[in-house]
Amino acid sequence: MTTAEVDKNARMKNIINILAMCAIFHSVSASANVSGIERFAVWTSGQGNYKVYRIPSLIVSAKGTLLAFCEGRPTGSDTGSIDLILKRSVDDGKTFAPAQVVWSDPGNTCDNPCPVVDRSTGVIWLLMTHNFAKEGERQLVAGTAKLPRTVWVTHSEDDGASWAKPSEITASVSMPAWAWYATGPGIGIQIRDGKHAGRLVIPCDHTLRGGGARAGFAHVIYSDDHGRSWKLGGSSPQPGFNESQVAEISGGRLMLNMRNSGRGQSTRGVCISDDGGETFADLHHDPALIEPVCEASILR
Numbered sequence: 001m002t003t004a005e006v007d008k009n010a011r012m013k014n015i016i017n018i019l020a021m022c023a024i025f026h027s028v029s030a031s032a033n034v035s036g037i038e039r040f041a042v043w044t045s046g047q048g049n050y051k052v053y054r055i056p057s058l059i060v061s062a063k064g065t066l067l068a069f070c071e072g073r074p075t076g077s078d079t080g081s082i083d084l085i086l087k088r089s090v091d092d093g094k095t096f097a098p099a100q101v102v103w104s105d106p107g108n109t110c111d112n113p114c115p116v117v118d119r120s121t122g123v124i125w126l127l128m129t130h131n132f133a134k135e136g137e138r139q140l141v142a143g144t145a146k147l148p149r150t151v152w153v154t155h156s157e158d159d160g161a162s163w164a165k166p167s168e169i170t171a172s173v174s175m176p177a178w179a180w181y182a183t184g185p186g187i188g189i190q191i192r193d194g195k196h197a198g199r200l201v202i203p204c205d206h207t208l209r210g211g212g213a214r215a216g217f218a219h220v221i222y223s224d225d226h227g228r229s230w231k232l233g234g235s236s237p238q239p240g241f242n243e244s245q246v247a248e249i250s251g252g253r254l255m256l257n258m259r260n261s262g263r264g265q266s267t268r269g270v271c272i273s274d275d276g277g278e279t280f281a282d283l284h285h286d287p288a289l290i291e292p293v294c295e296a297s298i299l300r
Contacts, residue, residue, distance in 0.1 A: 079137060128153070259295050
């Protein structure tokens with residue numbers, strides 16, 4: 001192993017620890033030190049312009065910048081006015097720049113950040129969702145909302161310092177029968193090996209209109225042209241799942257690792273794709289991955 005590889009591995013350990021802390025959102029002192037690992041809060045409830053920070057996502061740019069996304073919630077509710085915000089770190093997470101707003105539609109919901117880095121271009125793509133505040137998840141899942149949940153994308157060519165105006169891609173990545181829709185939460189990946197190497201893949205979930213929460217499926221969307229356009233990929237073969245994460249396993253295959261919908265199950269759902277996320281099969285619950293019916297993260 002070269003010195004560069006050792007340095008990279010050590011750096012990734014630091015990044016993973018930061019990711020864990022982003023997920024927990026500590027409100028304790030930034031100086032806490034346990035087992036030689038310095039822990040601190042990237043986002044603290046009540047500080048800044050928001051009562052609550054939720055739905056964290058951390059990714060490393062091609063240049064090594066850490067980008068910590070989350071939802072800024074003025075009231076803490078899953079519905080209502082929500083902004084997508086970001087903090088950047090250029091020193092491996094030792095310090096973070098002040099928060100910046102990536103997307104805001106005053107009074108409405110801009111949520112579910114799910115970024116992916118194109119390693120060949122260095123561009124950071126951010127997939128997001130939107131709905132009008134008066135028609136939140138409950139109305140969307142029940143199929144009573146008058147206005148749809150929509151899917152959007154923005155990108156940054158300067159390591160997250162600035163972002164393009166968001167553009168809607170709902171027509172390319174959703175179906176008329178779908179009600180609720182969420183990108184991520186978490187991160188997307190770029191396939192490294194096999195026939196579909198270079199493809200950008202974003203984990204998502206949706207529910208069928210009028211079917212309720214138990215009519216939920218996990219699915220993916222993908223891009224083969226470096227983020228310029230996005231297509232709808234495969235879904236979990238059966239319902240009973242929602243928030244998901246995707247990871248590349250051997251031979252360029254993909255594993256979709258899914259939160260269950262609480263139908264008497266307490267373990268993560270798993271399905272596999274042999275065609276770069278265009279279809280999924282081999283659906284099963286993994287008895288080793290016990291969960292409290294909650295989103296989880298996975299990183300290869």
